[in-house]
Amino acid sequence: MSDGHSTYKPTTGIGRWFDTRLPLPRLVHSSFIVYPVPRNLNYAYTFGGILTIMLASQIISGVVLAMHYAPDTGLAFNSVETITRDVNSGWLLRSLHANGASFFFIAVYIHICRGLYYGSYKSPREFLWVLGCTNLLVMMATAFIGYVLPWGQMSFWGATVITSFFSAIPVVGDWIQHLLLGGFGVSNPTLNRFFALHYLLPFLLVGVVTLHIWALHVVGQNNPTGIEVKSKTDVVDFTPYATVKDAVGIVAFLFFFAYFVFYLPNFLGHPDNYTVANPLKTPAHIVPEWYFLPFYAILRAITFNVGPIDSKLGGVLAMFSSIAVLFLVPWLDSSKVRSAVYRPWYRVFFWIFVANALFLGWLGSQPAEGTYVTMSQLATFYYFAFFLIVMPLLGLIETPRPLPRSITEAVLEKNASRSKADTHD
Amino acid sequence: MTNPRKPERRAAELASPVEAFASVEVDVSSLMPGTSVVLQWRGKPVVVRHRTRQEMEDGEAASLAVLKDPIARNANLPADAPATDANRTIPGQKALLVMVQVCTHLGCIPLGQDGDFGGWLCPCHGSQYDSAGRIRKGPAPENMAVPVFQFVSDTRIRIG
Numbered sequence: 325m326s327d328g329h330s331t332y333k334p335t336t337g338i339g340r341w342f343d344t345r346l347p348l349p350r351l352v353h354s355s356f357i358v359y360p361v362p363r364n365l366n367y368a369y370t371f372g373g374i375l376t377i378m379l380a381s382q383i384i385s386g387v388v389l390a391m392h393y394a395p396d397t398g399l400a401f402n403s404v405e406t407i408t409r410d411v412n413s414g415w416l417l418r419s420l421h422a423n424g425a426s427f428f429f430i431a432v433y434i435h436i437c438r439g440l441y442y443g444s445y446k447s448p449r450e451f452l453w454v455l456g457c458t459n460l461l462v463m464m465a466t467a468f469i470g471y472v473l474p475w476g477q478m479s480f481w482g483a484t485v486i487t488s489f490f491s492a493i494p495v496v497g498d499w500i501q502h503l504l505l506g507g508f509g510v511s512n513p514t515l516n517r518f519f520a521l522h523y524l525l526p527f528l529l530v531g532v533v534t535l536h537i538w539a540l541h542v543v544g545q546n547n548p549t550g551i552e553v554k555s556k557t558d559v560v561d562f563t564p565y566a567t568v569k570d571a572v573g574i575v576a577f578l579f580f581f582a583y584f585v586f587y588l589p590n591f592l593g594h595p596d597n598y599t600v601a602n603p604l605k606t607p608a609h610i611v612p613e614w615y616f617l618p619f620y621a622i623l624r625a626i627t628f629n630v631g632p633i634d635s636k637l638g639g640v641l642a643m644f645s646s647i648a649v650l651f652l653v654p655w656l657d658s659s660k661v662r663s664a665v666y667r668p669w670y671r672v673f674f675w676i677f678v679a680n681a682l683f684l685g686w687l688g689s690q691p692a693e694g695t696y697v698t699m700s701q702l703a704t705f706y707y708f709a710f711f712l713i714v715m716p717l718l719g720l721i722e723t724p725r726p727l728p729r730s731i732t733e734a735v736l737e738k739n740a741s742r743s744k745a746d747t748h749d
Numbered sequence: 750m751t752n753p754r755k756p757e758r759r760a761a762e763l764a765s766p767v768e769a770f771a772s773v774e775v776d777v778s779s780l781m782p783g784t785s786v787v788l789q790w791r792g793k794p795v796v797v798r799h800r801t802r803q804e805m806e807d808g809e810a811a812s813l814a815v816l817k818d819p820i821a822r823n824a825n826l827p828a829d830a831p832a833t834d835a836n837r838t839i840p841g842q843k844a845l846l847v848m849v850q851v852c853t854h855l856g857c858i859p860l861g862q863d864g865d866f867g868g869w870l871c872p873c874h875g876s877q878y879d880s881a882g883r884i885r886k887g888p889a890p891e892n893m894a895v896p897v898f899q900f901v902s903d904t905r906i907r908i909g
Contacts, residue, residue, distance in 0.1 A: 481857060485873060488855035509792040509856075604787065604794045606857040608872045624874055627888050634890045636854055692875045692888075 330354045355541055360559035361566045362547035364735050368442075369545070370573025371435040372537075377574055378428040379533065383526050385421040386470075393473065395519035397512045400475035401600040419589040425467050426592045427581045429615035432460060440653070441674055443662030444546040450654035452539040457651045459532050464616070464647075466525040469518045471613060472510075476597030481610045483510045483518070492637040509603060549734045550662025551727060558731040609691065617688030618681050622646050622707065624692045625700035642704065649711045656711055659719030666725045670718055677710045772909035774901065777845065785861060787850065790908050794858055795896060796850040797906065804880035805843055807867050808834040816892075817884045823895035832892055837881040847898050847906065848882045854889035869893070 332353040334340045343350055392411050394403040407414035436456070439445055445453035472483045487510065490500045506513025544553060553559055560566075584591060592614060596607045612620050626639035633641065649656075664671040684703045690696045728734035773788050775797055780786060785798040800808070813819050813831055820829065821836040830836050839845045850869070852859050857873035864870030864877035866885045871877075876887030883892040898908045 481873070485855040485857065491856075507792065511792055603792055604789065604858065606859075606872055610857065610873050624888070635888045636890045639888060 331358055355562075356567070357561070357563045359541065359562040360553070361545050361562050362553055362558060362731055363560045363565075364547050364549065364731055365545065365566065365569065366548055367569070367573055368434070368438040369547075370570045371431050371438060372540075373570035374431045374574050374577045375428070375435060376533070377578075378424060378431055379526070379529065382421060382424045382428060383530075385417050385424060386523075386526065389417050389421055390523060393519075395473070395515050397475060397515055397601070400473065400515060404474045415589075416585070419585045423581065423584045423589065423592060425470065426613070426615065427577070427584070428463065429467070431577065432463060433615075436460070436650075437678060439546075440677075441664045441671075442546055442548055443550050443657070443659070443664070445654040446550075446657065446662050447654070448543045449539075449546060452536065452543060453654055454651055455532060455536040455539055457647070459529060459536060460650070461647060462525055462529045462532060466522060466529065467613070467615070469522045469525070472515065472518050473522060474597060475515065475601045477599045477601055477605075477607050478594050478597040478610065480510055480601035480603065481606055482612055483514065485610065487514075489640045489643075492640045494637070510601075511603075546662065547731060548663060548665060549728060549731055550666070551731055551734070554730050555732070611689055614685065614689075617686075618684035618707075619643050619646055619688075621684040621688035621700045622704045624688070625697065625704040627697055627701075646707060649708065653711065653715070656715040657719060658716050659722065659724070661724040661727065666727055667718075667722060668725065669722045670714075673710060673714045673718065676706070680706045680710075772907050774905055774907045776905050778904035780845075782844065788908065790849075790896065794850045795908055796846075796848055796861065798846040798848070798861075800838075800844050800846055800880060804867060805834070808837070808879060808881040811879060811881075811883070811885075815885075817886075818891045820892070821895070822892045824897045825895065832881075832883055834881050837883065837892070837895060846880075846882060847895060847908065849894040849896050851893065852876055852889055853884065853891040853893060854887070859893075 330350055330353065332343075332347075332350040334343045334349070339349065342348075389407065392403065392407045392414065394400055404418070407418050409415070411417070439453065439456070468482070468486060472479045487501055487504050490504060491497045493500065502508070504514070504517075505511070506517060547553075594611065594613075596610075599607075611617070620643075623639045623643040626642050627635055628638070629635055630638050659667060659670065661667055664674055680703050684700070684707065687696055687700045687703060692700075728737060773790050773795070775786060775788055777786075777797055777799070780797065780799040782799050783801045785796050787794045787796050789795070811834070813833070816832055819832050821832045823830060823836055826836055835843060837846065837848075839847065850858055850861075852871040852873065854871065854874055854876050857871050859869035859871040859876065859878060861869055864886075866877055866879035868880045868882060868885075869878040871887065871889065874888050876889035877885050878889075878893060879885050881892075882895075884890070896908050898906050901907045
């Protein structure tokens with residue numbers, strides 16, 4: 325995609341001096357100014373920019389929160405309350421950070437669905453996709469660990485349940501769990517190491533995000549038609565076209581985010597986490613944060629033994645597999661056509677998949693009994709069937725709609741039909 | 750003086766804040782039938798339950814064939830001892846049940862005297878245990894653990 329040679333020409337003496345020693349402005353110029361992007365990108369493509377902003381926001385609010393937080397089981401809960409009530413603007417920092425995690429996940433799930441819809445994982449973007457899945461995994465680990473830090477009841481019991489997953493692993497499971505916790509149960513050593521990791525992982529995320537963007541700039545962006553860029557008329561410069569479009573997306577997203585930060589700061593949280601952690605009492609209904617609910621429902625759906633795998637290990641395996649299967653998507657989809665726009669059947673299965681994932685999320689918030697268990701099992705089946713049955717088979721039997729010859733042709737065709745429909749013309 | 754760099758020594762240091770409370774004692778003389786006392790051992794709750802007549806009858810009535818986990822999980826008995834009611838309780842005092850009250854699924858604390866089997870019900874994922882703490886229904890794989898314990902006098906039990 326990138327031509328290999330740069331058109332950057334420093335205009336000042338100091339610019340030339342700098343350029344021959346460390347060509348950082350040249351890198352920015354070729355990556356974010358004249359970088360060619362497909363001319364038909366829609367607003368679904370602004371979520372990469374939104375995610376970058378959310379990551380930066382989380383790191384900044386998180387670093388300041390860490391200056392006021394005390395990672396000790398005797399102090400943690402009260403230090404978070406002190407931040408909310410006494411620290412200057414602490415209420416804002418905490419609300420930004422806690423809601424920021426939720427909005428980070430809203431953005432990442434839309435970003436992933438965008439990739440699944442337009443086939444952004446297909447050759448040559450497999451590694452770009454795998455790096456993105458790695459980002460999701462690091463984000464999930466960071467979010468889970470961060471939720472433990474306020475040391476409320478949900479923090480404590482969430483940590484107990486999630487670290488117990490590892491005890492399901494044969495032979496080494498108990499050892500791993502003991503190492504994670506630093507003791508027999510969730511206790512002060514656990515909180516200390518979780519705090520250290522919660523500070524470390526976001527910077528690891530910055531590293532993988534950098535690789536993700538690098539890989540994107542090597543292979544170039546996919547677009548709603550799924551057709552590769554073929555000529556200069558297919559692309560526009562990143563600045564101002566993509567920069568301005570991204571900015572509009574970011575501002576709209578931040579409006580939505582700010583509404584929660586200022587008017588519904590606790591809407592996405594759980595009241596039980598305003599009770600200090602009690603190792604001797606489990607809350608009546610423990611549920612993870614909303615963004616983990618679909619995976620939680622998959623965990624609980626496995627209530628039966630499968631051969632030598634008991635239900636506990638089976639549930640844990642199913643839950644981890646639900647993320648692991650995303651890594652394999654580039655090799656599971658057999659279709660030659662990327663975009664769902666030209667795949668009539670894939671589009672149907674895709675939207676069922678989205679509805680099913682939301683349904684799993686709802687099931688995850690319900691008690692694990694009666695018909696909820698059966699429904700979770702059916703929904704879990706579809707979740708995996710979409711990746712393991714629909715994706716490999718559909719590409720072989722589906723007849724795609726005819727593809728336009730180029731992005732330019734697709735855009736002009738669309739504009740032509742639009743002006744024809746316009747009666748004032 | 751052991752070498753502080755030895756790995757087993759380091760493992761002990763990691764767990765030292767909890768291992769410091771290696772054993773706890775409880776006097777069971779005032780424990781009436783139908784009541785329980787909960788102690789903290791290794792940071793986890795250990796229940797001593799004085800079972801009612803009904804609970805004992807229910808516990809004995811369950812045959813090994815209906816149990817999801819047929820192993821006693823009693824640290825005072827051989828590892829393959831069957832999960833009979835007698836193997837779950839104190840020898841000669843079948844009314845008393847000593848047990849780590851932690852669900853063997855994902856570590857939540859089950860609620861006592863609840864569920865379909867007159868024992869414990871885990872609020873997290875719905876595992877149900879009978880009056881001898883044996884898993885009967887739900888995702889938990891094993892019976893709740895009976896810890897190492899001994900009588901230090903006629904009425905005092907030391908756990909751990």
